[in-house]
Structure formats: C-alpha cells, structure tokens
Amino acid sequence: MTSETSLRSAQRKRKVVRSNALLRQNYPSSFLIPAYVILLIFFFVPTILNFVYAFTNWSAFSKTISFNGFDNFIQLFQSGTLLRDLRVTLIYALLVAIFQNTFGLMLAVFLEEDTHINRFARVMFFIPVIMSALAVGYIWQAILKSDGALNQILGFFSGQTIDISWLGSTTWTIVVVAAIHGWKWMGLSMLVFLAGLKTIDADVLEAAAIDGANRRQLFWKIKFPLLAPAFTFNVATSLLGSMNGFDVVQATTQGGPGGTTEILNLFVWRTFGQGLYSQSTTMSLVLFVMVLVIAIPLIAYLRRRESKIL
Numbered sequence: 177m178t179s180e181t182s183l184r185s186a187q188r189k190r191k192v193v194r195s196n197a198l199l200r201q202n203y204p205s206s207f208l209i210p211a212y213v214i215l216l217i218f219f220f221v222p223t224i225l226n227f228v229y230a231f232t233n234w235s236a237f238s239k240t241i242s243f244n245g246f247d248n249f250i251q252l253f254q255s256g257t258l259l260r261d262l263r264v265t266l267i268y269a270l271l272v273a274i275f276q277n278t279f280g281l282m283l284a285v286f287l288e289e290d291t292h293i294n295r296f297a298r299v300m301f302f303i304p305v306i307m308s309a310l311a312v313g314y315i316w317q318a319i320l321k322s323d324g325a326l327n328q329i330l331g332f333f334s335g336q337t338i339d340i341s342w343l344g345s346t347t348w349t350i351v352v353v354a355a356i357h358g359w360k361w362m363g364l365s366m367l368v369f370l371a372g373l374k375t376i377d378a379d380v381l382e383a384a385a386i387d388g389a390n391r392r393q394l395f396w397k398i399k400f401p402l403l404a405p406a407f408t409f410n411v412a413t414s415l416l417g418s419m420n421g422f423d424v425v426q427a428t429t430q431g432g433p434g435g436t437t438e439i440l441n442l443f444v445w446r447t448f449g450q451g452l453y454s455q456s457t458t459m460s461l462v463l464f465v466m467v468l469v470i471a472i473p474l475i476a477y478l479r480r481r482e483s484k485i486l
Contacts (some may be wrong), residue, residue: 218325230454230458231245233247235451235452235454236453248455249462251455254308260435264350266419267350268421268437269419271351271355272358272361273411275362276361276418277355283298284365287301287370288373293485298367302364302366304360305360309360309423309424310426313356316428320342320352322341347436349432350436352370360424361417365410365414368406368410372405373403378438380398381398384398404485406480407482408481411478412474416471419439419463419466420463422445431443441457
C-alpha cells in the first residue's frame with residue numbers, strides 16, 4: 177500500500193510539472209513585458225514624479241525647478257482652498273454613495289423578478305452607466321437651467337411661470353450634482369445588488385415564509401443582511417470613485433456657485449491649466465493620500481462586517 181501511494185504521489189507530481197511546463201511554453205512570461213512597460217511609464221513614473229513635484233516651485237512662470245519644502249501646502253492651507261476643497265470632496269463623495277446605492281438597491285428590489293418588462297427596464301436603467309459622464313452632465317445642465325426643460329414642465333402643470341435656478345444655490349447645488357452622479361451610476365449598483373439577490377438560497381426564503389414572515393420581514397431580516405458582499409463592493413466603489421470625480425461637476429457647475437462644488441480634481445485641472453503646476457500636483461497628492469486613508473479602513477470595516485453577518 178505504501179509503495180502504491182508513493183507511486184501515485186510521484187505520478188501526480190509529474191503531471192503537475194508537465195502541466196506547468198506546458199503552461200510556460202504556451203504563455204511565456206515575456207508576454208507580460210509590454211504591459212509592465214506601459215504600466216511603468218504611464219502610472220508608476222507619473223505617480224512618483226507627482227510626489228516629487230508637489231514639493232517644488234514648478235510652474236509655467238518659472239524657468240527653473242527647485243525644491244521649496246512644504247510651501248505649496250502652507251499656501252493652500254492659509255488661503256483656505258485646501259480645507260474647502262477637502263470638505264466639498266468628502267461631502268460630495270458621501271452624498272454620491274448614498275444616492276447611488278439607494279437608487280440601485282430600490283431598482284434591484286423592484287426588478288428582481290425575471291419578467292420581460294423587468295429585463296427591459298434593467299437595460300434602460302443601465303444605459304446611463306455606459307454613457308459619457310460629460311454627456312450626462314451637459315444633458316442635466318440643460319434640463320436644470322432656469323429656462324430648461326424641468327422648469328417648463330413644472331410651469332405647464334402649475335399654469336404659471338417657474339424660474340427656479342436648480343444649480344444656483346450655494347447650499348443645495350452640491351446635493352443636486354451628487355444626485356446626478358448617483359443617477360448615472362445607479363445601474364451598476366443595481367446589477368451588483370441583483371447578483372446578490374440571485375445568490376440567496378430559495379430554501380432559506382421558503383423556510384422563512386413558512387414560519388410566517390411577510391415580504392417586508394423577508395427583505396429586512398434575510399435578504400438585506402445577506403447582501404453584505406454587494407454592499408461592500410458598491411459602497412467602496414461609489415465612495416472612492418466619486419472622490420476622483422470630475423466630469424459631472426465640470427459639465428454642470430464648473431465648481432460654482434462660489435466654489436461650493438469645487439472638488440479636488442476640479443482644482444487640479446483648473447490650476448494646471450493656469451500654469452500653476454506645483455499647486456496642481458500638491459492637491460493631487462492630497463487627494464491620493466485622502467483616498468488611501470479612507471479606503472484602507474473602509475474596506476477593512478466592510479469586510480469585517482461581511483464576515484460577521486455571513
């Protein structure tokens with residue numbers, strides 16, 4: 177028995193060695209070199225240079241580049257721009273995460289059944305996801321301006337002229353823009369939540385129904401907790417993705433009114449276009465650090481929550 181076991185083990189090892197050799201023969205590691213080169217040139221090198229130039233006086237108005245320490249950070253902090261844009265970006269990201277996941281979850285629940293109408297509706301709600309973010313922003317900007325479609329529709333039903341500046345409030349404009357951003361990506365959240373709902377064992381739902389649970393209890397007591405993995409993905413991607421947002425805000429408000437919707441990437445784009453390269457890279461570095469500081473604890477917390485529930 178011992179010799180037979182050793183023989184079988186040796187045969188398995190030979191098969192593994194042959195399969196690995198065949199894999200290396202068919203897919204040599206050298207095929208990865210172009211991808212590594214592109215990643216190095218267009219990602220790693222610019223990222224490292226971004227860290228370096230944030231501590232220099234690099235600009236279109238200076239002939240030489242020299243290190244100036246933390247002067248860029250101090251200037252942005254003293255001017256109030258750094259704290260203002262950080263606050264706006266965090267508020268914007270939080271609102272987008274709330275809107276996107278709320279809309280997506282509602283759609284997933286309402287369209288859970290596999291009917292022809294529901295399948296068609298899923299496709300329709302997913303269309304904004306594949307649209308250009310700039311196009312979505314410009315469409316909503318045209319709808320929400322003072323003489324736009326929304327005011328005309330409201331005026332038609334109310335019988336009087338409606339002249340509401342939906343994107344002109346220093347308080348509520350960021351909420352409107354975040355809702356537009358959440359609307360654009362709610363189709364993706366919907367699909368993730370739908371996938372989570374489809375993985376729930378039908379026997380569990382049937383057992384709960386037999387025990388007397390109604391539809392509301394089935395959702396909040398069983399389905400909602402079991403959607404923890406979907407929530408982990410959707411919350412992380414929506415929150416962290418919106419911190420790197422740019423297109424929707426640029427198309428709708430361009431950071432106005434009064435800088436109340438100026439997120440960090442908008443400042444980076446604007447200052448770089450003005451030739452203030454070091455300030456632009458400084459704010460880009462701040463954004464990188466902020467995303468990193470938020471991403472690690474957030475994902476760790478969501479994974480712990482997911483493991484406790486499941």
